[in-house]
Amino acid sequence: MTARGHLAGQPWPGVAEQIARWCAETPTAAAVVQGSRTWSYQELEAAACGIAAALSEALPGVGRVVAVTGHRGFAAVAAWVAVLAQRCVLLPLEPGLSPQQSARMVSRAGAELVLALDDVSVPATVGVDVLQLDSGQLSSCGRLVDGVPPQPEEPGYVFFTSGSTGRPKAILGRHRSLAHFLTWLRTALHVQPGDRIGHLAGVGFDVSLREVLLPLTAGATLCLPPPAPMPPGQALAWLADSRVTLLHAVPTVARAWLRATDGGVRLPLLRAVLFSGEPLTDTLVTRWREQLDYRGEIINQYGPTETTLIRCWHRVDEPVAGIQPLGRPIPGSEAWVEDPPGVRVPAGTTGEIVLRTVYGTSGYLGASAEEDGRFAFGSDGEVVYRTGDLGHLDEDSIVHFLGRLDDQVKIYGVRVHLHAVEAVLEAQSGIDQAAVTAQADADGGAPQLIAHLVLAPGCDAVPTGLRAALLQHLPAAAVPARFLTVDALPGTNGSGKLDRSRLTDPSPSGQ
Structure with missing residues (x-):
């Protein structure tokens, strides 16, 4: 068509x-x-x-x-x-x-x-x-x-x-x-x-x-x-x-x-x-x-x-x-x-x-x-x-639009579009901005989704019940395994677009 x-x-x-x-x-x-x-x-x-x-x-x-x-x-x-x-x-x-x-x-x-x-x-x-x-x-x-x-x-x-x-x-x-x-x-x-x-x-x-x-x-x-x-x-x-x-x-x-x-x-x-x-x-x-x-x-x-x-x-x-x-x-x-x-x-x-x-x-x-x-x-x-x-x-x-071909990942056999997960995250109370990356499991298993979150003003922690709220809109495989909070998401070269290559995992633990 x-x-x-x-x-x-x-x-x-x-x-x-x-x-x-x-x-x-x-x-x-x-x-x-x-x-x-x-x-x-x-x-x-x-x-x-x-x-x-x-x-x-x-x-x-x-x-x-x-x-x-x-x-x-x-x-x-x-x-x-x-x-x-x-x-x-x-x-x-x-x-x-x-x-x-x-x-x-x-x-x-x-x-x-x-x-x-x-x-x-x-x-x-x-x-x-x-x-x-x-x-x-x-x-x-x-x-x-x-x-x-x-x-x-x-x-x-x-x-x-x-x-x-x-x-x-x-x-x-x-x-x-x-x-x-x-x-x-x-x-x-x-x-x-x-x-x-x-x-x-x-x-x-x-x-x-x-x-x-x-x-x-x-x-x-x-x-x-x-x-x-x-x-x-x-x-x-x-x-x-x-x-x-x-x-x-x-x-x-x-x-x-x-x-x-x-x-x-x-x-x-x-x-x-x-x-x-x-x-x-x-x-x-x-x-x-x-x-x-x-x-x-x-x-x-x-x-x-x-x-x-x-x-x-x-x-x-x-x-x-x-x-x-x-x-x-x-x-x-x-x-x-x-x-x-x-x-x-x-x-x-x-x-x-x-x-x-x-x-x-x-x-x-x-x-x-x-x-x-x-x-x-x-x-x-x-x-x-x-x-x-x-x-x-x-x-x-x-x-x-659903996402980039190279942003599409499979988690336990389920096809996941990272942009779609980000949109659901940003719709949740307490979340101002979200970027999701797929990172290989340390034990060589299936990749895990990591959510990098900028919290809304006045919110000082990942909202309680966030995982349960996401499950109402996403399949279980598309719910991030970890939530990391950051002050801001990195942009690129004056364009202001998100630069995923600069997203890091600053903490060994997450919610």
Whole structure:
């Protein structure tokens, strides 16, 4: 069975062209805000043009990979726009990376130049030329877009996967695919001048493409937090003070915000929050609405980095128990379920989720044969990607998520999905967050499930009767053998996603 969006391809204005439209039509409107400072679209265009001119002189030609590193701020935004306007390939680099990490990413992405902004220094170990720019010395030099627009399959950006399921892999994205996604999302969410969109994701997380570029392609305002990392306890207050109307959040990060904030914060202007990156549970939906008195839309989105940001989405009105549906494919995409590989299965049957789109990426850079095997490319730019995610389609062609193929374990012959166990745990009183791992028994017997729990505020011990409560919803084999309490669950590389590889067993005993 297949869930289908409209697959017909068509040309879209490039991202830089879309931004240039607003620079021409609303030059004095607020484009970027950080603290008490505001850039108009005219000022954004001037800075981006100055950077583009310097970039063109240092690295002429199109399709060449440029790494951009700088603190979150006006110059970084202008640099991203300039790289795209020059039809180069954008590789965002977190300024806090170690020299070894920076060098590895630059090498694997094939970057030919590092664009370093303001006072950010770049170690010589990156192995390529460095162009150091002081944003205060840039001057305008004409229009933002002046030339041939990007071709359909022309590369536009490189992002690395989060590494939460193994070694981070470099993904080569396309200009057209990014432009299509932004055009679709802008239309679907009715983004327009007057909207204010927050940028809280790390710049190494592909969601930052949406956070930075969606407002600028809609004539809206991009709201930047302070350059330094924002503690969880300050995030919701910043969103309120910044009058943010649209927001993206990873569930793990949203839980941390709620946990670290008292009940006095409200977000009356926030009209839509987009969750993605991890399973969204009914528990988090309920907490978000109740603690913030939130009345706006909650949307669950799904799409690996390999498929250009998002391929499915679902508006959550009344949440279903446990993990929320992934929804239906967006235009230009299709989703189905296979088991075994190559055999589509009927509604209700569990298998691997497969995505097809004419707006995909060009795959991995420097991938192994096994990694490349997840992709199939058509002659018209169409991409089929095997996600490695387990799920099923229901009778209404809505995609439902069960977990990762590699998160599926057998306990005493019973197939257990770790994400499903976590959702049940988080629904229990006294549990704020849960992560479940399977660990081999010391005596060589069947693996055991270990639950790592972040307790709810005011709860100082694993709730009494937790095991009995779980047995009302799970088979005995799916109830964790041990419950360990932790202060927080580990996240990864600025994405905020859970990093299971960093979960440890800190205690020889458990409940």
